[in-house]
Amino acid sequence: MDEKLKFIKNNHCVKIQTKITELLNIDLPIIQAGMVWCSGWKLASAVSNAGGLGVIGSGSMSVDILEEHIIKCKSATNNPFAVNLPLMYKHINQQIDLIIKHKVPVVITSAGNPSTYTSIFKEAGITVIHVVSSTKFALKAQAASVDAIVAEGFEAGGHNGRDETTTLCLLQEVVDAVNIPVIAAGGIGSGNAILAALSLGAEAVQIGTLFASCEESSANENFKQALIQVKEGDTKLVMKQLTPVRLLKNAFFEKIDKAESEGKTVEELREILGKGRAKKGIFEGDLIDGELEIGQISSKINKILSAKELINQLLQEFDLSLQKIKHLPVIY
């Protein structure tokens, strides 16, 4: 390694300015994904304190628990943070009231129609970002006046789009189609991938899988240890007849995957799934019968780091990759 690269390796960048960092008033174009059973106030505040945007995932929280997490997050960081809000949940109106009451600066909406709620947040001065898996939905979100979109590809963990469009393909379409900033999600597992996303025209990345394995993640230790062992090919998108979801392969996965390939009906699949399986797997650590939502890029996890350590590692990789690209011999 030459002296210049050595310097960068030990002194990674502290600020990368993009339209998203300006919109959200943060230092780094790194957004932590809201994830069920992983992203409470501990993870969110750690990410925000490290210069990214921490996100409380309300999908696995009751209204009371969400309020507790918002209050704790505010006291643990002075930096902006967000709440991720699946729009199809039953307590949606109470959750919205809470977010407005506590002046949460950013809301990331998903799993639902952004046109119903975006204006409520915007009137309260809250920045709205909506998660999509296709250009069609990106255009709908833009029409609903959201401030930015997260474009999430097939390789992402958890619930996923039906078109199976990968992050690489989706970005090439969506960045051209909309004129609001795009955040790349799905498969971001290194600083190189952050630079790749920016090369594709994204203004930031959203990272779920890597943060799920962090010290501050609420996931069960069993689940985190399992993530260290994941190899390429160990996750798969299943339950395509219900809501497609990417899972780590385990006994439960095999059961539902087999049922699906045998042509079982939606009702039969729903019965096999039952209730509370993600909690059982991710939060309670049942690696056999639990539903282990995680992305393809979990194969890159080889150590449990703090959110700060993970971000530092990503920035070092980003710097090295950026230097290499800046010095690429291109002749005109």
Place this chain on the structure above:
Amino acid sequence: MDEKLKFIKNNHCVKIQTKITELLNIDLPIIQAGMVWCSGWKLASAVSNAGGLGVIGSGSMSVDILEEHIIKCKSATNNPFAVNLPLMYKHINQQIDLIIKHKVPVVITSAGNPSTYTSIFKEAGITVIHVVSSTKFALKAQAASVDAIVAEGFEAGGHNGRDETTTLCLLQEVVDAVNIPVIAAGGIGSGNAILAALSLGAEAVQIGTLFASCEESSANENFKQALIQVKEGDTKLVMKQLTPVRLLKNAFFEKIDKAESEGKTVEELREILGKGRAKKGIFEGDLIDGELEIGQISSKINKILSAKELINQLLQEFDLSLQKIKHLPVIY
């Protein structure tokens, strides 16, 4: 657009130097994929003449036809070109003899074990590149002493790996795992994507889908016109119980997809597939009953260009993206 960008827009780069351009003695890190019924001598020589590496796809050729294409390609370009060779085909030994006899400078092997044939080519002074869809197979190819690998992700057209690892995820794994140069394939549909691939540590890209639609492609005009109409979500990976293949959705696709989701046996699926369907679709232009192999990124095709025009467009996009990345405000 500022003056500098305007200049670049009209005067794109003519040379991008990487380990792969040095290995292959070409100007641009752009390799055209060998594709059944698309990539004969016309497309291959056009790509090589434009500074990339043109590739004759032998998968749909008899031994005599392959020889004819090699001879015509040599007379149509003075630049290096390659033959793509699926290793499981029955005339493999005669094809190898031909490639050596005509001193084809590069061979790209796929669909088979590289340890059987690599040494034969290397002894004849031929550069060997092997196509893989996983890090496991990349390591095997490296152990077989190939000179470089193509790492091809889930979004690629045609035959595909079983793990469903996307190009973005695969590159992040494979580049760290091997010490030979890696060529990114699957989902490369713009100059931005070329820069993204280089950011991820690839030394070149392999592009299939975009070249399949070019003027010089042997594909039927019906097929090319269909490619212009493709929208996001119009392709899908099917026949997972036989050999997974990404197809454009048409009547044949619906038939086999339905059969698969109903849990039909391998034998039943094979009967539905029958023989010669790719030829019927791609070469004869039967858009109803043909097997239309194409990648997800076909949604980016909106005009039939010559190979030279396509490459120029990619280079212009690459330049713009590179300038943006070079000027990214990063603070240390």
